[in-house]
Amino acid sequence: MPGLDWQKSTHSAEANSCIYLASAPDGTVKLRESDDPTTIVTTTPAKLRAFILGVKAGEFDHFTDGAAQG
Numbered sequence: 001m002p003g004l005d006w007q008k009s010t011h012s013a014e015a016n017s018c019i020y021l022a023s024a025p026d027g028t029v030k031l032r033e034s035d036d037p038t039t040i041v042t043t044t045p046a047k048l049r050a051f052i053l054g055v056k057a058g059e060f061d062h063f064t065d066g067a068a069q070g
Contacts, residue, residue, distance in 0.1 A: 020034065
């Protein structure tokens, strides 16, 4: 999307596989991956915050847990 100020986490440093975020004029948050920058996900700041808090709280750990894959 032209005109958006895409930013990546400072924790990504020089990594090539990164998630970029941009604040859109309509108040939504846009996300894209460096591997496929034409695919853009749109969400609200509140939903993104809830997702990040859930990740930090371990709510999605079962998706990467070895027992869940077996």
